[in-house]
Amino acid sequence: MTTFRRSLENLFIPFSAIVLGLIASSIFVLMANTNPIDAYQRLFCEGFGPRGCETFGNLLFIGVSDGQGGTQTVFAPTYGEGGHRLAIVLERATPLILTALSATVAFQAGMFSIGMDGQFVLGAIVAVFLGYWLPDQIYLIAGVEGYDAAPQAMRTIMHLIVPLIAMSAAMAVGAFYSWIAGYLKVKLNVNELISTIILNAIAVQLVGYLVNFPLRSDFNNIARTRRIDDSAWLIPFNRGIFADIEWFSGARVGVGLLIAIGAAIGVWYFLWRTTMGYEQRMARGSSLFARFGGIPSGKAALRAMLISGALSGIAGAIAILGVERRVVDGFALSGTGFEGVLVAILAKESVLGILLFAPFFAGLQQGATNLQFGNLPRQLGGIIIAFIILFSAMEQYLRKRLADVSELRRARQRKLSTEVPT
Amino acid sequence: MIDNVLTTYRQPLRSAALIGGIALLLLLLASLPITLLQSSIRLSTPYVLGSLAAIIASRAGVLNLAIEGKMLLGSFIAVAMLYRTGLDPMVGVLASSMAGALLGLIFALLYLRIRINLIILALAVNLFVANATVFFMRVWFGAYGTLADPSIRGLPNIRLPVIADIPFLGPLLSGYNIVVYIGWLMVIVIWVVLYRTVFGRHIRAVGENKEAAESVGINVTRVQVFALMVSGALAGLAGSFLSLGILSQFVENMTAGRGWIAITVSLFAFVRPIPAFFTALFFGFSEALSFYLQSQPGLNLPPDLVLAFPQIATILALIAVALRIRGSELLKRRNFATQFGKELRNLRDGVFVGGQN
Numbered sequence: 001m002t003t004f005r006r007s008l009e010n011l012f013i014p015f016s017a018i019v020l021g022l023i024a025s026s027i028f029v030l031m032a033n034t035n036p037i038d039a040y041q042r043l044f045c046e047g048f049g050p051r052g053c054e055t056f057g058n059l060l061f062i063g064v065s066d067g068q069g070g071t072q073t074v075f076a077p078t079y080g081e082g083g084h085r086l087a088i089v090l091e092r093a094t095p096l097i098l099t100a101l102s103a104t105v106a107f108q109a110g111m112f113s114i115g116m117d118g119q120f121v122l123g124a125i126v127a128v129f130l131g132y133w134l135p136d137q138i139y140l141i142a143g144v145e146g147y148d149a150a151p152q153a154m155r156t157i158m159h160l161i162v163p164l165i166a167m168s169a170a171m172a173v174g175a176f177y178s179w180i181a182g183y184l185k186v187k188l189n190v191n192e193l194i195s196t197i198i199l200n201a202i203a204v205q206l207v208g209y210l211v212n213f214p215l216r217s218d219f220n221n222i223a224r225t226r227r228i229d230d231s232a233w234l235i236p237f238n239r240g241i242f243a244d245i246e247w248f249s250g251a252r253v254g255v256g257l258l259i260a261i262g263a264a265i266g267v268w269y270f271l272w273r274t275t276m277g278y279e280q281r282m283a284r285g286s287s288l289f290a291r292f293g294g295i296p297s298g299k300a301a302l303r304a305m306l307i308s309g310a311l312s313g314i315a316g317a318i319a320i321l322g323v324e325r326r327v328v329d330g331f332a333l334s335g336t337g338f339e340g341v342l343v344a345i346l347a348k349e350s351v352l353g354i355l356l357f358a359p360f361f362a363g364l365q366q367g368a369t370n371l372q373f374g375n376l377p378r379q380l381g382g383i384i385i386a387f388i389i390l391f392s393a394m395e396q397y398l399r400k401r402l403a404d405v406s407e408l409r410r411a412r413q414r415k416l417s418t419e420v421p422t
Numbered sequence: 423m424i425d426n427v428l429t430t431y432r433q434p435l436r437s438a439a440l441i442g443g444i445a446l447l448l449l450l451l452a453s454l455p456i457t458l459l460q461s462s463i464r465l466s467t468p469y470v471l472g473s474l475a476a477i478i479a480s481r482a483g484v485l486n487l488a489i490e491g492k493m494l495l496g497s498f499i500a501v502a503m504l505y506r507t508g509l510d511p512m513v514g515v516l517a518s519s520m521a522g523a524l525l526g527l528i529f530a531l532l533y534l535r536i537r538i539n540l541i542i543l544a545l546a547v548n549l550f551v552a553n554a555t556v557f558f559m560r561v562w563f564g565a566y567g568t569l570a571d572p573s574i575r576g577l578p579n580i581r582l583p584v585i586a587d588i589p590f591l592g593p594l595l596s597g598y599n600i601v602v603y604i605g606w607l608m609v610i611v612i613w614v615v616l617y618r619t620v621f622g623r624h625i626r627a628v629g630e631n632k633e634a635a636e637s638v639g640i641n642v643t644r645v646q647v648f649a650l651m652v653s654g655a656l657a658g659l660a661g662s663f664l665s666l667g668i669l670s671q672f673v674e675n676m677t678a679g680r681g682w683i684a685i686t687v688s689l690f691a692f693v694r695p696i697p698a699f700f701t702a703l704f705f706g707f708s709e710a711l712s713f714y715l716q717s718q719p720g721l722n723l724p725p726d727l728v729l730a731f732p733q734i735a736t737i738l739a740l741i742a743v744a745l746r747i748r749g750s751e752l753l754k755r756r757n758f759a760t761q762f763g764k765e766l767r768n769l770r771d772g773v774f775v776g777g778q779n
Binding site for chain 2: 028031032112114184188189190191193194195197198199201202205206208209212213341342345375376377379380381382383385386387389390393394396397
């Protein structure tokens with residue numbers, strides 16, 4: 001009973017934070033002379049609804065024409081005519097899940113690293129480079145013209161090897177970049193929050209330079225790199241196994257999502273079911289305590305930073321190999337890494353929470369981006385998220401308040417029951 | 423060997439290094455173009471004010487990581503106030519420091535009353551301001567990306583009457599806008615407040631040990647609220663310099679991490695106002711240098727890499743601070759060990775330092 005109540009409570013708190021966040025943000029919607037309910041309907045339909053969604057109800061049930069002039073009501077989340085927006089949400093959520101996991105691993109070891117952005121963009125640039133350079137070398141050695149001229153067997157092998165190498169390299173680079181901040185923290189006690197923010201800025205400038213100069217491919221107005229070779233492409237579901245399922249059309253979600261879910265399970269198992277994970281979580285509480293317990297807290301923290309960097313790096317690789325296929329100038333400013341930090345904070349660093357919150361976050365951002373309603377800019381999404389974070393961070397205060405109230409009520413009841421006999 | 427030399431001649435060596443360093447620096451500076459020096463001093467203003475904001479908050483025991491957000495709010499409010507109103511730019515400066523103080527008050531309430539985790543609160547505030555400024559820029563002014571209008575006048579440059587005529591120093595010290603001078607004044611004001619007033623002593627006491635300060639009757643909450651408000655006002659001023667001091671316009675996310683660099687400046691200066699001023703000058707110099715090198719036609723340096731100069735300087739500064747702290751800790755430990763050894767020897771020899779039992 002108590003566990004049931006607790007899990008209900010755990011669900012109730014983020015849910016109420018979301019509702020309160022939406023209510024608080026509606027003030028801003030009103031300031032823009034727009035009706036909040038209409039705006040939110042539009043926001044959520046654009047974020048999570050099927051095609052033709054117009055009201056909150058349409059998120060669950062939607063009437064569609066049955067081909068004979070009448071309409072029939074269908075269950076909306078599975079209605080995929082013309083592609084469902086949830087599929088795009090999954091596409092956007094894939095790197096978010098990974099960067100949020102990355103943040104969680106670091107936070108759980110007591111490292112408040114928010115270097116996910118830098119590791120993400122470095123992973124992306126490494127992946128895009130290997131994504132076209134490596135196949136080129138292979139074709140050169142094999143004496144083949146290119147992907148189209150390659151025999152089927154060679155293609156199959158390359159489809160397995162090239163993405164794997166690119167992702168591993170991205171992981172290594174991300175891990176190294178994160179290790180810098182970790183090393184500075186553990187050996188020299190440099191505040192990791194500040195160092196990672198500065199390192200992020202450096203990585204963004206570096207990637208901007210690489211895209212504009214050495215890796216620039218053509219004289220397109222906006223600088224961009226070459227597109228990765230087809231053999232490096234993590235083929236999305238709508239081109240591959242689920243080609244004939246309409247629900248996925250228009251969304252570039254693919255193997256990356258499976259990798260992200262696999263990583264989530266791996267991180268959960270590592271943190272809560274292995275000795276190393278335990279050491280890491282102990283390193284957070286008190287490094288002195290951990291040391292007395294025989295745990296090398298510095299080593300555990302460094303290990304956490306390496307894992308965290310690798311997760312962010314692979315997130316960048318998947319964003320490139322699975323979705324973008326090239327790095328365009330400005331990609332480095334997308335802030336996916338930082339959004340991952342926000343998801344991790346919202347999810348209170350629980351893996352299950354990340355799997356639920358990352359799609360929510362992605363949907364909210366998508367809805368806000370496509371929000372062409374009144375004159376509401378897409379920054380409404382950021383405002384809503386900031387409020388949700390604030391309200392969910394008030395949890396302890398609210399819990400205490402609730403406890404105070406129930407304590408008061410109990411005391412009053414006790415008083416009443418003692419008064420009754422007399 | 424070297425260790426012995428270092429410990430015996432520590433004081434003279436130190437002064438020699440200091441004087442030599444300053445002389446070298448002056449020589450180096452004198453050989454640089456004067457425009458570069460002027461723009462370094464100008465560009466150091468956000469760092470001066472921002473690091474003072476960080477200092478007053480951390481002296482009161484609150485790590486203020488929301489300086490970036492407060493700065494950005496300040497730059498937006500300054501331009502928003504002047505947009506098509508034709509008001510004096512000083513109104514914008516005042517409004518932005520008031521907006522910063524207000525945000526500081528809200529921050530203080532959320533942190534001290536509701537007890538939100540400080541880092542999460544700061545991240546949320548920064549996120550909120552970054553989005554809300556762009557939101558209102560579009561909703562109120564219909565502007566995309568940049569908010570500019572001919573009606574927005576920038577801050578005029580002030581020529582200081584006597585100082586401007588001094589041969590080499592004149593052009594370096596005179597000819598900046600008012601916020602630059604407010605920044606210089608604030609360094610002194612904050613120093614005086616922190617070290618020469620009772621209230622400053624209270625602030626430092628709260629930062630050192632909250633419980634102890636409370637036990638001697640200092641109102642900790644009031645001190646922290648005040649410090650956060652002053653911190654917000656200073657950060658808002660820094661923001662108003664960014665938008666009114668250089669180009670008289672507001673650009674989306676125009677602080678671009680300067681708030682974080684300002685926090686590093688305060689750390690590098692060990693949370694002391696006067697060293698912070700000089701550190702800020704150094705950061706202003708590195709920023710001015712990156713612009714200067716970009717504008718040199720012969721060099722042809724890639725802009726992205728040159729723009730990373732201040733950030734790279736920041737990382738190096740962080741490492742330098744950490745090494746210094748570690749060095750002083752090692753020294754402390756060694757001094758303790760020698761002291762302890764002396765006491766042990768005294769005990770063995772039957773000499774008692776303390777009382778007579």
